[in-house]
Amino acid sequence: MRLKDSIALITGGSTGIGKAIAVRFAAEGAKVAITGRDKAALQATAEEIAAQNGEVIWIDGDVQLKSDVNHMLDTILSQWGTIDVLVNNAGICSPAAFLDIEESEWDRHMAINLKGTFLVGQAVAKVLVAQEKGGSIINMSSVNGLAAEGDQAHYNATKGGINLLTMSMALELAPLGIRVNALCPGFIETRLTKPLIDNPTAFAPYLRTIPMGRAGVPEEIADVALFMATNDSRYMTGHCLVVDGGQLIKLS
Numbered sequence: 001m002r003l004k005d006s007i008a009l010i011t012g013g014s015t016g017i018g019k020a021i022a023v024r025f026a027a028e029g030a031k032v033a034i035t036g037r038d039k040a041a042l043q044a045t046a047e048e049i050a051a052q053n054g055e056v057i058w059i060d061g062d063v064q065l066k067s068d069v070n071h072m073l074d075t076i077l078s079q080w081g082t083i084d085v086l087v088n089n090a091g092i093c094s095p096a097a098f099l100d101i102e103e104s105e106w107d108r109h110m111a112i113n114l115k116g117t118f119l120v121g122q123a124v125a126k127v128l129v130a131q132e133k134g135g136s137i138i139n140m141s142s143v144n145g146l147a148a149e150g151d152q153a154h155y156n157a158t159k160g161g162i163n164l165l166t167m168s169m170a171l172e173l174a175p176l177g178i179r180v181n182a183l184c185p186g187f188i189e190t191r192l193t194k195p196l197i198d199n200p201t202a203f204a205p206y207l208r209t210i211p212m213g214r215a216g217v218p219e220e221i222a223d224v225a226l227f228m229a230t231n232d233s234r235y236m237t238g239h240c241l242v243v244d245g246g247q248l249i250k251l252s
């Protein structure tokens with residue numbers, strides 16, 4: 001049990017990568033709080049974790065809203081009294097050509113992906129500082145934060161911002177014993193990537209951009225998140241860790 005008695009908050013924890021992380025952390029003994037916008041999905045994931053003897057609560061909350069973020073933290077602290085790990089995972093991606101991106105879509109991506117990561121990260125960091133027992137914050141970035149993908153200028157910009165936010169947080173929080181790292185997945189099978197997976201004429205050539213020749217699955221990201229959450233990564237902070245089947249190392 002590598003996270004026994006740890007308390008972890010996972011935003012966007014009812015689906016995809018966030019769900020796999022919540023399931024894995026709970027199996028390793030953590031008490032997990034999952035948050036998101038879809039109450040039915042939150043409840044279903046919480047029931048699944050509880051059925052495997054995991055300790056879990058779910059909180060309906062929007063990461064763009066400071067009042068919702070405060071409510072998430074208040075709920076966790078009143079339930080368990082402390083927090084140790086944050087996985088800042090909630091995010092959206094609606095592809096559009098650069099010349100066609102609406103201002104509202106730009107704002108929506110910035111508000112959920114970048115501002116949300118800041119709001120939850122700052123709120124949790126304040127609690128971690130007051131607790132004086134350290135902690136680990138994992139910001140879910142992407143390979144799109146390190147290289148540009150077409151039709152995703154707004155998404156790319158949020159993930160690039162998350163990487164620099166991660167380094168900035170790490171810099172200021174390291175002396176206080178709090179580690180902050182970014183996890184940069186490549187192409188992972190979730191509902192976010194389903195439109196491409198369901199389009200065989202586009203998906204087959206896309207897979208050829210990945211040296212390992214396949215998409216990743218959420219559990220492969222959860223394994224790395226576990227490493228980043230535990231003491232196994234105790235000397236690592238401000239790092240952007242790429243998990244992409246080799247996609248970023250390929251020139252063409």
Ligand SMILES: NC(=O)c1ccc[n+]([C@@H]2O[C@H](COP(=O)([O-])OP(=O)(O)OC[C@H]3O[C@@H](n4cnc5c(N)ncnc54)[C@H](O)[C@@H]3O)[C@@H](O)[C@H]2O)c1
Nearest residue numbers: 012015016017036062063089090091142185187188190192
């Ligand atoms: N799937 C991939 O290939 C991939 C690759 C790199 C990075 N990522 C990142 O991983 C994270 C999870 O994505 P996923 O692929 O599991 O997709 P997903 O759609 O299953 O997960 C996103 C989660 O975020 C939640 N969410 C969205 N807006 C929210 C808001 N305003 N407030 C609170 N929660 C909100 C959703 O309810 C959902 O549970 C995202 O940050 C995404 O950018 C995914």
